Amino acid sequence: MSLSKAGFCSRTREASPLEHRKWVEVFKACDADNKGYLSREDFKIAIVMLFGYKPSKIEADSLMSSINPNTSGIVLGEFLNIVRKKKEAQLYRNEIRHIFTAFDVHYRGYLTLEDFKKAFKQVAPRLPGRTVLEVFREVDRDSDGHVSFRDFDYAMKHGQNEA
Numbered sequence: 001m002s003l004s005k006a007g008f009c010s011r012t013r014e015a016s017p018l019e020h021r022k023w024v025e026v027f028k029a030c031d032a033d034n035k036g037y038l039s040r041e042d043f044k045i046a047i048v049m050l051f052g053y054k055p056s057k058i059e060a061d062s063l064m065s066s067i068n069p070n071t072s073g074i075v076l077g078e079f080l081n082i083v084r085k086k087k088e089a090q091l092y093r094n095e096i097r098h099i100f101t102a103f104d105v106h107y108r109g110y111l112t113l114e115d116f117k118k119a120f121k122q123v124a125p126r127l128p129g130r131t132v133l134e135v136f137r138e139v140d141r142d143s144d145g146h147v148s149f150r151d152f153d154y155a156m157k158h159g160q161n162e163a
Contacts, residue, residue, distance in 0.1 A: 015084055026050055027076050037073035040064055049082060051090070093153075100152045110146040135149050 015023070030038055030046040038046060040060055047055050055063075067078055074082070103111050103119045116136045120127050139155040140146050147155075 015087065019087070020080070023050065023080055024076065027079050035073070037071055037075045038079060039073045043079075044078070047086075051086065088153055094155050096156045097149070099156075100149050103152075110148050111152065112146060116147075 003141050009076060024050050026046050027038065030042040030049070033043070043063070044055055044060060047053070063074070067074055100111070103115050105115065105118070113133070113136050116132055117129070120132045120135075136147070137143070139151055141154070
């Protein structure tokens, strides 16, 4: 049983009108020559403006290769779709971090079976103890009795794919 099947699922949300407007404004600001699209460099600047980091060459290459080959860059609709997906991924990662931190009541940077039992008792009191144990064993991939954030993050992502 995965964490998502045990009741810990992420939810996506639509961009607010304010966010959407901001994304359009960033697109227009980065399309300095009013070409109607963002070049690779324009796109990198837009991502810095919205997310505070410069995309790697691999990320930029991947995104540029995924766009319509008949265009010279990323048009507004494609840009909005890319930004929406990046925002969802960012929110999902923050949600996973928040859940992990809520489980890690002793601030150790890892979770034990006891941490799982306490957390599940609060959020799913009727969940059988064997199910909690099964989830813990699945998440504790190296069977050392400790679940790191990396293991937790992996389990949450793979649990989402199974749902």
